[in-house]
Amino acid sequence: MTYLIQQQDIQKTVEQFLLSNGYSAALIRRLRHTEQSILKNGIPVYTTYRLDEGGSLAVTLPEEHGSENIVPVPMDLDIRYEDRDLLVVNKAAGVPIHPSQGNHDNTLANGIAWYLGEKGEAATYRAINRLDRDTTGLLILARHALSACMLSEMVRAHTIRRCYLAAASGLVPPEGVIDAPIARTCDSTIERCVDFERGDSARTHYRTLYYNRDTDCSLVELRLETGRTHQIRVHMKHIGHPLPGDFLYNPDYRLIGRQALHSWQLDFIHPIKKEPLHFEAPLPEDMRRLFGQETNTVPPIQRSPFG
Known part of the structure; x- marks a missing residue:
């Protein structure tokens, strides 16, 4: 630099x-x-x-060394953007971001290690925005320490604009803001709940795009003002419209086998080039099925989530 x-x-x-x-x-x-x-x-x-x-x-940035203990594993990756500073990946359902004690070789980190290794590059893994294992969609990965610093600061400053799409149970009101603090439940290490005494502030803006009577599901656009763990899932349950297929907050798998949540759009300024970037990933097939064949009747938005 x-x-x-x-x-x-x-x-x-x-x-x-x-x-x-x-x-x-x-x-x-x-x-x-x-x-x-x-x-x-x-x-x-x-x-x-x-x-x-x-x-x-x-x-001159210090030489990158591959992230330790990440085994390269061939994986079908949907790379939406790549340069020397960052990657944007469209993550599939069922793929954790990081290895864990019980899963060392079936994560996005393993796939990225393989992808970069095939190109002869050090596989240093730095996920910037986090997605749950069963949430699909756009994820930013930093390629080096400086872009990681700058992108992480953008996350803290809320200057990365994130837009999600969710299928929510029932007919969701046209639009609104959910302002409800979130805390960890007392008897679980992973489950969260709305708690007005112990919780951290959390705000979610939503807009209903479409409703399918056959499945009793609404297609909802959501924008986060804060980034609490499970924020969308907890907030939608709080207002009485949980996501179908959510094993923690609505374990009803009749319509879909995982939480119906998708990271649809990302907007941010490139940390090094200082250019505006915009990315979109269409709804995956399992969420599309919740809205039948009537996708052309979705109200006008910036771009159709159905691709």
Whole structure:
């Protein structure tokens, strides 16, 4: 990465400059211990060096090493975008994001390790937005430490715009905002509930796009203001319209074998190129079936979720 030193950067230390450009303190510590990783006009400098007028600052990121203990496993991946800084993947249902104690080789991390390994690249795995195992749709993966820092900060600052589609039981009102704090249930390590005393603030905006009388399901567009664990699933249950097939909050599998939730759209600014990015992933087949053959009657939206 090469940066031109601007007037407003003069007298900043290199560390201050890097922090202002999205580098984390941890990444800066790694740079300190990497020889010739920071050059001012071609000359190595310390992070305490104060920038003067003119020239450039070149930063060489520490060499990436593959994530330990991730076994490469061939997987049919739907890569929606790829460059040297990030990947956007359309995740299938039933695929966990990370390996766990009982699952070491059937996760998205294994598939990405195989995909990058086939290209001769280090398979360092950094998932930015999290999706549950049975939630389908768009997921961002950072390719290196700097893009991971910057994308993670964008998640914290809520500047990555996420839009989901869900099939919800019953006829959902046309639109609304669910403002209900979420906490872990007292007798479970994974289940969440609405709790106005113990919960963390959580807000979900929703809009109903379509209703199918045959399945008694509404197609709902949801946008998150916060990012609590299971937020959409808990909030939709809270207003009386749980997602069919949700093993935790509505274990009714007559219509679909997993929670009917899909990460449909992502909008964000590229962390390095500073260009606006927009991605969409059409509804998967199992959710399409919940709305029969009448997909052309879906009310107008930016783009049809049915592809």
